[in-house]
């Protein structure tokens with residue numbers, strides 16, 4: 001039995017899902033094919049993904065492909081309750097999620113998904129897979145494989161692989177070009193600022209905005225923040241990536257230098273305590289801290305709580321911490337600000353990511369028993385198919401190589 005918080009929001013949820021479907025043409029094409037071919041007939045797909053209207057479009061796609069789908073969230077604060085209500089009404093779908101889950105409820109809901117004995121798992125952050133390995137060892141033999149959505153999840157899976165702990169194949173959907181170079185970049189770039197603005201309504205023009213981490217997500221955030229007039233500083237630990245930021249025209253400096261300049265800080269590293277107590281001590285009065293990395297580990301909130309004299313909630317998911325000489329604001333409780341304070345990535349970009357998820361599930365079924373335990377990437381042709389479908393959806397045509405060009409590109413003899 002599904003567990004959602006506001007079943008009465010079902011109509012708004014349905015309207016939101018329909019709106020998302022309009023903007024997810026590539027995924028709708030996959031759905032059309034799955035509806036006829038039924039690749040998941042008789043299978044159960046267990047998911048831990050942000051329960052958003054875009055995820056609902058993926059759920060319907062897998063369900064129409066024959067699967068029974070059981071879903072929970074992958075973050076206690078990211079569920080869109082109206083969408084959860086609408087999904088709970090769908091045939092062949094069970095939902096365990098609401099915005100504001102406690103940690104205990106979050107894990108209980110993961111277990112509710114695993115109790116349904118999924119044949120395939122879909123994760124965003126690897127919590128479902130780790131819970132399965134820790135407490136459902138009997139499923140390790142029956143699971144066909146898993147799919148992972150995000151950088152942090154892949155990093156955890158590769159660590160499991162290194163230590164011999166990963167017992168079934170998992171597809172690194174995040175590693176598709178059509179995922180991390182699109183979703184992480186354009187999606188996080190736009191939706192992170194959306195979350196920051198909805199929670200603070202601050203003017204970005206003229207502000208000093210520090211982007212911590214210049215990976216796929218950080219590049220997107222920095223680009224969009226500059227576009228809105230912010231003076232962007234980048235901090236990094238990787239030399240080449242720092243060089244890219246410098247060549248892209250941003251100021252690059254160590255965090256200890258940035259802390260006296262920044263008005264706004266956005267962390268997107270997938271790391272722990274990249275904003276720590278000694279940084280907070282140096283910050284100016286009124287700074288805003290936000291995180292768009294997967295876990296709420298990037299800003300050391302425990303130390304902030306300990307150091308602050310008081311804390312109050314000033315508006316929707318915006319907390320003010322008071323010190324003797326200043327206040328510090330934290331948006332979204334240090335969790336993914338784009339999902340806590342806004343609605344996550346726009347549908348168009350999630351269409352690409354979720355084509356990757358849908359086709360990865362099909363790939364697992366088609367290769368059942370053939371893939372070793374470990375992290376796998378999808379063949380480049382599948383990635384290319386996704387890009388083609390999206391171009392078609394956008395009405396964009398491209399050229400094809402001529403026969404002469406194909407031959408030329410295969411030669412080494414022809415030079416100057």
Ligand SMILES: NC(=O)c1ccc[n+]([C@@H]2O[C@H](COP(=O)([O-])OP(=O)(O)OC[C@H]3O[C@@H](n4cnc5c(N)ncnc54)[C@H](O)[C@@H]3O)[C@@H](O)[C@H]2O)c1
Pocket residue numbers: 150151152153180183184188212213214215216217218235236237238241268269270271274292293294295336337338345
């Ligand atoms: N908010 C969202 O919707 C969303 C979407 C996609 C990914 N993510 C998450 O965002 C995080 C970043 O993802 P990504 O794809 O950009 O990863 P990435 O690996 O491409 O980039 C992370 C960058 O952070 C840098 N870094 C690490 N530690 C640092 C430190 N102490 N100080 C400064 N820089 C540091 C790394 O050198 C790297 O360049 C991950 O947790 C990922 O799961 C969130």
